[in-house]
Amino acid sequence: MVTRQPDVDPAVAATADDIEAMRIRGAATIADAAAEALSTQAKRSDATAPDVFERQLRAAAKTLYETRPTAVSLPNALRYVLRGMDGESVSALRDATIARAEEFQRELARAQTTLGTVGANRLRDGDVVMTHCHSTDALACLEAALEDGKEVEAIVKETRPRKQGHITAQQLREWGVPVTLIVDNAARRYLDEADHVLVGADSIAADGSVINKIGTSGLAVNARERGVPVMVAAQTIKLHPDTMTGHTVEIEMRAESEVVSDEERRTITGDADDGLVVANPAFDVTPPRYVDAIVTERGQFPPESIVTLMRELFGEMTGEPWEP
Template sequence: MSEPKDGVDSVRPLQWQDGALRVLDQRKLPDQVVYEEFAGASGVAEAIASMRVRGAPAIGIAAAYGVVLAARDRYAANPDAWKDDIAEDFGILAASRPTAVNLFWALDRMREAIASIAGDPTPALLAVARAIHEDDIRANRRMGELGAELLAGSTGLLTHCNTGSLATGGYGTALGVIRTAWAMERPAVFAGETRPWLQGARLTVWELEQDGIPATLIADSAAAWLMKAGKVQWVLVGADRIAANGDTANKIGTYSLAVNARHHGVKFMVVAPTSTIDWKTPSGDSIEIEQRSKTELLGSHFLREGSVIDAWNPVFDVTPAGLIDAIVTEAGVVRNPSQGGMQALRR
């Protein structure tokens, strides 16, 4: 597995070691740095569903390793029928998070590999999973270069959620662009808290601290005022699914940032690998939005029996392509994305 190469890439959330997947439990950051080991597909699926693993690219990578574990177990139990038996494991992994298209992309890659395997599947499938992991890191570094070119001269950048090494195989998508830009021009970096899971407050600023990159945390509701004050020229976000026309599903709160950015003349950038583009989904209207439990929002007082208070907890929202100034992928940059511009990435 690729190790960090420099002082601005020091975190690895997923590690294959001694026949198991080691997962950095992101729920415990920044107070505790705890890796858990998973030796079966159901455990990996639970790690994804429980938010130990999060971020679309990281979810896909974890799922690929989950297939390796499933194939090993199924082959050991029944060498003649393992290809049929593993369908159950694919179903469990696919159900872990419905919005992140990288999950299904990675499972498709593993399914295609299985079709041509004879004998013990573990070595061949592990090679595919490792390639997915390594390719993601390389793609992130390329996106960092392409995105940073657009930021030339910027003095302030705002990011939402966590799009760094913790959300990917390493280096990061939107945070990878910020890493590259900071190494070149040292712009001020602002991070929103990203409620209700506080990925910005717990994860993004922790990552930046590990690499010695100064950052300022803001409440999500302070973003518009920050823009009005002229503190930022770009908002940079990742994506969990990009429709064929450029509409982008990302962490809840992204849409409001895009609306505020357009009002204040601030540019808006989405950074994601091409594996995040769902060419089968024509627009954002067709993207399934995951709804999580009300317990993530409500305190115990309102969870008691008989309470009349409920909570609405969508995890993602969809930003229309018309509010996006640039989509940066490892295959190139699409400015002012549209159906035609997006199609250029397929060539």
């Protein structure tokens, strides 16, 4: 459970729980939900003084921030909305915050659509695309290619331990795309049939490293060895400004229950039940040399040049998202 801050609306706390438990998941979807939650906090605030209203909003932001550490879209969303919290009275602050959250959500949706058209330009009619996990940014590229009348096929990696590849497969089948679902271990074999690897990102570091679902880096290394280009679909909300000042991106470690059941654990360890560590990192880091292009709503970039865009969009940012 997320640490509760005082004065946080129950609806905000519920959103935080949903993000933590991954009922709400995917970097862009988390950002959208966080903006929505801040808007809800603003609408429902019982504050009668501006400083109390602001304190409540910052407490809500901190509660949301503490859910999951890796996807930078979450703090970027919180910062964006809180920077619009402007006004001399509670009602002015409320209106400004709600309007800012709506603006953020609108821009988020627009960015994904624009990114999709850029990514689709990299895909040719008849291409086979290998995917990893479930990324709405990556799927936007495929959707735009389909809208352009291109026929594409997909090889979808299952993506252990949570099997989010199934969500990708379901979406692609709804769009009529032929799908071959494979276990993660079959990826290298099937790369011979793929024209592209297409993945999303939870964070992009200043050096162009891509932080995405565990297994992305191994896939990218194998793709390079096989000569298959790796395309990362990531809105600029995924750019991690703190990495410009030397900070690293924290990799979330998740519960062992996602990997083994209690029964499986007992089978392995017997009654002793010690000496077994189950490690479950949710993400890994793909170095820029294995990535061919980062596709954003501002166009596509070689990973090494992404820092230029990062500086232009974010400047040198410091401090926690909820700090003024």
